[in-house]
Amino acid sequence: MFRRLPDIEAGSVTIRVDGVPLAARAGDTVTAALLAGGHDHCRTTAVGGVRRAPYCLMGVCFDCLVTIDGVGNRQGCLVPVRDGMVVDTQRGKREVGR
Amino acid sequence: MTHERIEGVRADAYDLVVVGAGPAGLAAAATAAAAGLTTLVLDENAAPGGQIYRAVTSTPVSDRRILGTDYWHGAGLVEAARRSGAEIVGGAVVWSLDRDLQVGVSHGGTARMIQARRVIIATGALERPFPIPGWTLPGVMTAGGAQTLLKSSGLVPDGRAVLAGTGPLLWLLAAQLLRAGVTPTAILDTTPRSNHWRALRHLPGFALSPLLAKGLGLMREVRAQVEVIGGVTGLAAEGSDRLRAVGFERAGENRRIEADQLLLHQGVVPNVNLAMAAGVEHRWDPLQLCWSPVLDADGGSSVPGIAVAGDGAGIAGARAAEERGRLAAVAAVRALAPSASVADAGAVRRSLRRQERGRAFLDTLYQPARQFRMPADDTIVCRCEEVTAGQIRATVALGCEGPTQMKSFLRCGMGPCQGRLCGLTVTELIAEARGCTPETVGYYRLRAPVKPITLGEMAGTPAGTAAVKAVVRG
Numbered sequence: 001m002f003r004r005l006p007d008i009e010a011g012s013v014t015i016r017v018d019g020v021p022l023a024a025r026a027g028d029t030v031t032a033a034l035l036a037g038g039h040d041h042c043r044t045t046a047v048g049g050v051r052r053a054p055y056c057l058m059g060v061c062f063d064c065l066v067t068i069d070g071v072g073n074r075q076g077c078l079v080p081v082r083d084g085m086v087v088d089t090q091r092g093k094r095e096v097g098r
Numbered sequence: 099m100t101h102e103r104i105e106g107v108r109a110d111a112y113d114l115v116v117v118g119a120g121p122a123g124l125a126a127a128a129t130a131a132a133a134g135l136t137t138l139v140l141d142e143n144a145a146p147g148g149q150i151y152r153a154v155t156s157t158p159v160s161d162r163r164i165l166g167t168d169y170w171h172g173a174g175l176v177e178a179a180r181r182s183g184a185e186i187v188g189g190a191v192v193w194s195l196d197r198d199l200q201v202g203v204s205h206g207g208t209a210r211m212i213q214a215r216r217v218i219i220a221t222g223a224l225e226r227p228f229p230i231p232g233w234t235l236p237g238v239m240t241a242g243g244a245q246t247l248l249k250s251s252g253l254v255p256d257g258r259a260v261l262a263g264t265g266p267l268l269w270l271l272a273a274q275l276l277r278a279g280v281t282p283t284a285i286l287d288t289t290p291r292s293n294h295w296r297a298l299r300h301l302p303g304f305a306l307s308p309l310l311a312k313g314l315g316l317m318r319e320v321r322a323q324v325e326v327i328g329g330v331t332g333l334a335a336e337g338s339d340r341l342r343a344v345g346f347e348r349a350g351e352n353r354r355i356e357a358d359q360l361l362l363h364q365g366v367v368p369n370v371n372l373a374m375a376a377g378v379e380h381r382w383d384p385l386q387l388c389w390s391p392v393l394d395a396d397g398g399s400s401v402p403g404i405a406v407a408g409d410g411a412g413i414a415g416a417r418a419a420e421e422r423g424r425l426a427a428v429a430a431v432r433a434l435a436p437s438a439s440v441a442d443a444g445a446v447r448r449s450l451r452r453q454e455r456g457r458a459f460l461d462t463l464y465q466p467a468r469q470f471r472m473p474a475d476d477t478i479v480c481r482c483e484e485v486t487a488g489q490i491r492a493t494v495a496l497g498c499e500g501p502t503q504m505k506s507f508l509r510c511g512m513g514p515c516q517g518r519l520c521g522l523t524v525t526e527l528i529a530e531a532r533g534c535t536p537e538t539v540g541y542y543r544l545r546a547p548v549k550p551i552t553l554g555e556m557a558g559t560p561a562g563t564a565a566v567k568a569v570v571r572g
Binding site: 001002003025028032036040045046047048050051053055056057058059060061063073 | 236238240278550
């Protein structure tokens with residue numbers, strides 16, 4: 001679990017995560033917004049179906065994969081949030097067309 | 099957020115393309131552009147700085163004491179690169195580089211090829227894999243990852259945070275968290291006791307480095323406020339759906355600490371994927387226990403026109419990375435614009451040697467123990483395909499000789515991370531099981547695309563006549 005330092009406010013940007021609005025700070029990556037928003041994990045794995053959370057936060061581990069605006073397997077830690085962005089967490093492996 | 103993201107790449111060809119906007123890339127770009135080379139810097143992050151100076155122009159952490167003076171040094175590097183006239187593009191993912199110096203880049207959902215006359219790979223380092231039982235559980239993260247969250251978003255661990263491993267970053271992160279008002283529950287130090295003795299003979303060299311005083315200061319600051327448990331010889335992240343506790347072994351005794359967050363670190367290693375895919379020759383570094391590119395005195399690689407600078411050329415730290423970037427840029431200027439005014443390579447080399455001073459001490463002291471590099475059979479090694487150390491050892495028993503052959507047995511290294519988080523472990527495991535050197539075993543054969551791009555992006559790249567003929571019938 002992560003929290004924002006007391007003098008830093010979220011709220012300038014709103015994204016939707018699995019349909020639920022989440023306040024974020026302009027400058028957050030998708031992954032940072034999810035962690036600050038209390039999302040303990042962001043996907044279940046393609047092989048074992050187990051919960052997985054972001055691990056490296058620098059674009060190498062691919063454990064932060066999410067679907068962003070309909071495109072699957074995006075690295076959430078590299079994508080800055082944008083107002084109105086639609087983020088879906090991933091359950092298991094991707095399907096054709098998603 | 100920054101103007102770099104919106105603009106995109108302006109031209110189709112540049113004198114110099116620099117991949118990575120960390121200290122090496124920024125220093126290289128500033129040197130080359132100031133000497134008149136048309137220079138493009140590509141970085142997959144939104145803003146320049148790399149990992150060490152991550153978000154240095156945009157961090158919400160306003161109390162400068164928290165991240166420390168070494169961090170803020172990066173702002174000057176960004177400023178110099180911007181002033182030099184180099185074009186810096188963020189959110190630009192380089193997925194291909196070949197011997198013709200064509201750079202495949204994806205930006206804003208569109209992929210294209212950029213032609214370079216010279217390329218400097220400055221893709222830096224990543225944290226060494228730390229395969230312990232449970233390291234895939236939510237609640238376990240790298241120390242560098244937690245530091246990135248602090249730098250770029252002002253996020254800190256909420257609840258009980260345990261730091262574990264070895265190396266300077268662990269102490270730096272602990273100090274930064276303390277200054278931000280977060281007290282880690284404990285630091286579990288896995289530095290092998292025997293390393294202290296082996297490192298001693300390198301101490302005279304390290305004593306000349308400013309890092310000695312800085313390091314001791316950090317350790318004092320942290321030890322005064324956090325319980326530090328040394329001599330840890332075993333570690334496990336415990337929990338079923340998420341981390342609940344950290345188990346550890348010390349002096350033959352097993353203990354556990356309840357924890358909400360485990361932050362792991364055992365040093366950094368070169369990020370080799372782009373350089374290897376471009377055909378750059380690498381060799382095994384028996385002290386740093388990783389692959390490093392084979393380079394000449396200017397950072398030039400085995401592929402004509404491609405240089406490697408920064409920690410991707412072998413771990414030496416941020417200040418050395420800067421000098422290596424300058425050195426590679428001076429060589430590019432000398433080759434492409436011999437009459438241009440540029441820094442003297444000899445002076446840069448002298449400065450580089452000063453920055454590299456004492457490295458052998460750190461490399462020896464913080465060399466991770468065998469059991470944290472080559473784990474027990476039931477530990478996951480490949481996080482993507484969920485392959486264990488035991489499965490890898492079993493394929494060696496079946497006659498499998500190297501990482502590339504092993505892919506067809508286990509899919510190990512074939513998931514989305516393309517071996518970044520398992521490659522070193524796999525090489526060392528196979529070498530140990532076969533009783534030969536990592537050099538003999540080799541590494542995964544890497545190929546473009548080294549980062550994922552969509553089929554649509556790839557199909558949308560302009561193709562030449564030869565490329566079309568290669569795939570279209572009739």
